[in-house]
Amino acid sequence: MWKWLHPYAKAERAYQLCNTLMPYFAVITVVCLTVGWVWGLAYAPADYQQKDSYRIIFIHVPSAILSMGAYSSMAIAAIIALVWQIRNAELAVISIAPVGAAMTAIALITGAAWGKPMWGAWWVWDARLTSELILLFLYLGVLSLYHAFEDKKSAGRAACILAVVGVINLPIIHFSVEWWNTLHQGATITKFDTSAIDSSMLWPLLINIIAFAGFVGVVTLIRLKNEILQCERHRPWVRELVGRGE
Amino acid sequence: MAQHSYWQLFFSVYSKDVTLAFRQRSEIVNPLLFFLIVITLFPLAIGPEPALLKRMAPGIIWVAALLSTMLGLDKLFRDDYNDGSLEQLIASPYPLSLSVLAKVFAHWTITGLPMVLMAPMFALLMNLESQALGATVLTLLIGTPLLSFIGAIGAALTVGLQKGGILMSLLVLPLYIPVLIFATSAIDTSSMSLAYGGQLAILGAMLAVASVCAPIAISSALKVSVS
Numbered sequence: 001m002w003k004w005l006h007p008y009a010k011a012e013r014a015y016q017l018c019n020t021l022m023p024y025f026a027v028i029t030v031v032c033l034t035v036g037w038v039w040g041l042a043y044a045p046a047d048y049q050q051k052d053s054y055r056i057i058f059i060h061v062p063s064a065i066l067s068m069g070a071y072s073s074m075a076i077a078a079i080i081a082l083v084w085q086i087r088n089a090e091l092a093v094i095s096i097a098p099v100g101a102a103m104t105a106i107a108l109i110t111g112a113a114w115g116k117p118m119w120g121a122w123w124v125w126d127a128r129l130t131s132e133l134i135l136l137f138l139y140l141g142v143l144s145l146y147h148a149f150e151d152k153k154s155a156g157r158a159a160c161i162l163a164v165v166g167v168i169n170l171p172i173i174h175f176s177v178e179w180w181n182t183l184h185q186g187a188t189i190t191k192f193d194t195s196a197i198d199s200s201m202l203w204p205l206l207i208n209i210i211a212f213a214g215f216v217g218v219v220t221l222i223r224l225k226n227e228i229l230q231c232e233r234h235r236p237w238v239r240e241l242v243g244r245g246e
Numbered sequence: 247m248a249q250h251s252y253w254q255l256f257f258s259v260y261s262k263d264v265t266l267a268f269r270q271r272s273e274i275v276n277p278l279l280f281f282l283i284v285i286t287l288f289p290l291a292i293g294p295e296p297a298l299l300k301r302m303a304p305g306i307i308w309v310a311a312l313l314s315t316m317l318g319l320d321k322l323f324r325d326d327y328n329d330g331s332l333e334q335l336i337a338s339p340y341p342l343s344l345s346v347l348a349k350v351f352a353h354w355t356i357t358g359l360p361m362v363l364m365a366p367m368f369a370l371l372m373n374l375e376s377q378a379l380g381a382t383v384l385t386l387l388i389g390t391p392l393l394s395f396i397g398a399i400g401a402a403l404t405v406g407l408q409k410g411g412i413l414m415s416l417l418v419l420p421l422y423i424p425v426l427i428f429a430t431s432a433i434d435t436s437s438m439s440l441a442y443g444g445q446l447a448i449l450g451a452m453l454a455v456a457s458v459c460a461p462i463a464i465s466s467a468l469k470v471s472v473s
Binding site: 177 | 399403404406407410413416417419420421423424427428431452459463466467470471473
């Protein structure tokens with residue numbers, strides 16, 4: 001497997017890989033997003049209690065799942081970058097971070113918009129909300145650390161170290177926040193359980209999760225391509241590429 | 247022979263930092279004064295009712311402790327970075343994580359330990375019951391080295407930057423949240439005369455993990471910052 005993976009440490013090959021993967025992710029995103037949103041927002045039955053306002057679940061839940069998924073993939077890329085000193089993995093970390101931060105922000109904002117009619121408050125200090133907010137802080141920390149460095153090489157390495165430190169701390173933060181909440185007050189929302197949701201709502205939700213995953217993939221790949229070009233801009237292959245006008 | 251010189255390295259780095267701090271005492275006194283002033287601000291802001299203060303005391307004491315730990319962190323590697331001795335530590339044949347451990351321990355002696363010693367007085371200022379005094383001291387005793395370890399990671403990442411101070415607090419404060427939660431809940435439970443050994447044990451476990459893992463992270467961050 002190593003033999004198969006190793007060529008992608010070279011920037012040019014990684015760029016080509018991005019180009020080959022892009023269409024697949026793009027098709028998945030467009031198809032699933034259209035199907036998922038139309039099905040979820042128009043055809044799925046209304047909730048007997050929450051009426052139509054529950055439909056925000058089709059944006060809220062996928063973005064919340066992807067906010068965590070993006071952080072874990074960022075941390076995996078960071079570990080690869082630190083252990084094997086692969087520059088492309090550093091670039092991948094930087095490409096994922098803003099996308100993940102955006103997902104976290106979407107989850108928080110849609111959650112607030114959902115919370116207002118359901119709980120009567122824009123924000124409650126519930127364990128899940130709080131750990132999502134802290135996740136946003138961790139993302140912003142990685143981003144601001146990266147942009148604070150003049151030298152982008154050490155910036156990437158520093159961001160990787162912070163991402164790894166963050167991923168070690170994330171479970172501790174998550175469980176401590178959960179524990180803190182249950183100590184002070186009872187749980188205000190019951191846990192979201194996939195088996196407790198009707199299949200007419202579950203299917204569009206799953207499709208939307210796949211669509212969001214594809215979307216994160218596409219945006220990350222676009223950003224990664226740009227980062228690679230930026231980083232390798234003095235190399236002949238990039239000049240050739242740019243000269244061709246592609 | 248080798249073991250002997252490891253100890254020598256540890257103690258020489260440690261004693262250098264502590265001696266420097268004692269020569270310039272404001273480094274020790276200022277964080278303590280800051281701690282005291284932050285604690286004074288809260289009764290002025292939220293009102294002096296003893297019951298209210300008693301309820302909020304653990305949180306106030308610990309938030310003040312977090313903030314005053316941050317004060318000394320920026321200086322932790324900055325001076326050594328500026329005068330070049332940090333590069334010498336990295337270039338030396340001894341493991342960098344060991345000298346980093348010594349530096350973090352020195353930072354704790356300078357900022358954390360005085361806070362632990364002054365904690366009973368702060369607890370009295372906030373009307374905490376006498377049974378909560380012990381918990382306050384114990385959580386600070388276990389928690390402040392943890393703060394120094396986690397904070398040193400942020401300090402090491404930002405030491406090469408011109409204005410690293412604010413950025414460092416942005417990086418470090420989210421990571422302090424578990425410490426804050428467990429420490430304040432230990433003081434809370436102790437003021438209700440319940441057993442708070444569980445929270446202390448978790449804090450201790452976090453300290454054990456941090457004292458092993460943090461020096462590695464700190465030294466690799468320092469290498470990035472210096473290169």
